Amino acid sequence: MAPAKTSGAVIAVVSMALLSYLLSTYRSKLPLLRMRRCLLSKKIGNGLIDAIGNTPLIRINSLSEATGCEILAKAEFLNPGGSVKDRVAVKIIEEALGSGELVPGGVVTEGSAGSTAISLATVAPAYGCKCHVVIPDDVAIEKSQILEALGATVERVRPVSITHRDHYVNVARRRAMEANELASKERKSDGTDAKMLQQNNDREYGEMAKYSRGGFFADQFENLANFRAHYEATGPEIWEQTGRNLHAFVAAAGTGGTLAGISRFLQEKNPYIKCFLIDPPGSGLFNKVTRGVMYTKEEAEGRRLKNPFDTITEGIGINRLTKNFMMAELDGAFRGTDMEAVEMSRFLLRNDGLFVGSSSAMNCVGAVRVAKLMGPGHTIVTILCDSGMRHLSKFYDAQYLSQHGLTPSATGLEFLGLG
Numbered sequence: 001m002a003p004a005k006t007s008g009a010v011i012a013v014v015s016m017a018l019l020s021y022l023l024s025t026y027r028s029k030l031p032l033l034r035m036r037r038c039l040l041s042k043k044i045g046n047g048l049i050d051a052i053g054n055t056p057l058i059r060i061n062s063l064s065e066a067t068g069c070e071i072l073a074k075a076e077f078l079n080p081g082g083s084v085k086d087r088v089a090v091k092i093i094e095e096a097l098g099s100g101e102l103v104p105g106g107v108v109t110e111g112s113a114g115s116t117a118i119s120l121a122t123v124a125p126a127y128g129c130k131c132h133v134v135i136p137d138d139v140a141i142e143k144s145q146i147l148e149a150l151g152a153t154v155e156r157v158r159p160v161s162i163t164h165r166d167h168y169v170n171v172a173r174r175r176a177m178e179a180n181e182l183a184s185k186e187r188k189s190d191g192t193d194a195k196m197l198q199q200n201n202d203r204e205y206g207e208m209a210k211y212s213r214g215g216f217f218a219d220q221f222e223n224l225a226n227f228r229a230h231y232e233a234t235g236p237e238i239w240e241q242t243g244r245n246l247h248a249f250v251a252a253a254g255t256g257g258t259l260a261g262i263s264r265f266l267q268e269k270n271p272y273i274k275c276f277l278i279d280p281p282g283s284g285l286f287n288k289v290t291r292g293v294m295y296t297k298e299e300a301e302g303r304r305l306k307n308p309f310d311t312i313t314e315g316i317g318i319n320r321l322t323k324n325f326m327m328a329e330l331d332g333a334f335r336g337t338d339m340e341a342v343e344m345s346r347f348l349l350r351n352d353g354l355f356v357g358s359s360s361a362m363n364c365v366g367a368v369r370v371a372k373l374m375g376p377g378h379t380i381v382t383i384l385c386d387s388g389m390r391h392l393s394k395f396y397d398a399q400y401l402s403q404h405g406l407t408p409s410a411t412g413l414e415f416l417g418l419g
């Protein structure tokens with residue numbers, strides 16, 4: 001009986017030890033398991049990319065009360081990269097990675113000094129990619145400083161026409177091609193002395209030699225990933241956040257991706273939802289939507305202002321038809337002036353504490369125009385593209401505005417004919 005007693009005691013001790021070991025490892029892993037459960041239940045976002053999109057839809061109280069409509073706006077300035085373009089940057093990179101046109105370690109190139117470049121520079125590292133931005137050298141220095149701080153390589157080129165091979169957009173396209181050439185040479189060079197290859201590449205490609213894993217030109221104007229970012233996400237979010245009950249959507253257009261993606265999605269869900277463009281001065285889109293041509297007869301005869309983008313608003317207005325804009329489903333268009341956008345931005349600051357950029361202010365001008373057209377009782381949605389923080393040196397600079405005769409003076413919404 002003694003051996004049986006001994007082995008029973010041994011089993012009991014071993015079981016206790018095992019149990020306490022399991023308990024202690026379970027306890028030590030508990031935070032990790034909880035974290036995983038939270039990730040699965042979406043309480044915790046999985047990295048930066050998960051924090052993009054699903055922005056709040058907020059009621060602009062002042063405009064809603066003044067118009068008798070529900071004026072709602074997607075707070076896109078709350079995206080981590082500070083603008084609606086984060087969605088586009090993610091979609092462009094994910095589609096390119098999915099198709100194999102871009103590989104981790106590769107470089108995304110873009111010719112842009114605006115929000116898209118900042119968003120690409122913000123999200124590229126999350127995909128293990130690099131970002132190369134080409135900008136005209138007359139662009140404010142703080143723009144390239146932001147991009148460089150984000151880790152992008154910034155190439156400043158002299159400003160020339162889009163038809164010139166050295167226009168910044170054409171250079172960006174070429175840089176992606178050069179990176180691909182380089183990658184293909186590296187692939188073919190199996191067995192070649194690595195040091196010698198690097199020396200040759202350095203000599204032949206200079207700065208570009210660091211992009212040996214190939215490149216992809218983001219091409220936000222013509223790449224329909226831009227449209228799809230809004231068709232597949234921003235549009236559905238608006239649809240659900242309004243309880244599938246809205247009457248109109250309005251926004252300005254640069255590439256046209258936002259307006260096209262959202263308008264097409266909403267009109268497919270409910271063809272009675274009216275979608276409108278609000279167009280800044282100097283842009284040809286108003287004419288395109290209302291008359292079917294980019295230029296009126298008078299404008300075509302050379303009476304156009306010297307600078308076709310004769311507006312202080314940024315990122316909106318264009319004089320060519322992009323593939324993205326062509327996807328839009330529109331019921332009409334309005335024109336908005338710079339003065340209205342400036343006044344609107346100050347009105348929103350004073351009444352709602354909303355500090356928004358110039359395109360967002362223009363969108364809100366559009367929302368009021370739609371409210372006046374449709375009358376009280378309608379739900380109208382628009383976009384707050386970015387924050388005023390990006391617009392301190394122009395749109396929010398008193399001296400700059402005064403030089404352009406745009407000093408705001410309204411106390412209410414009288415600039416839009418509302419008392």
Ligand SMILES: Cc1ncc(COP(=O)(O)O)c(C=O)c1O
Pocket residue numbers: 083085114115116252253254255256257258259314315316357359360385386
């Ligand atoms: C700040 C800002 N708002 C609005 C837009 C216009 O959006 P979309 O290009 O989707 O027409 C842009 C485009 O670059 C932008 O940078």
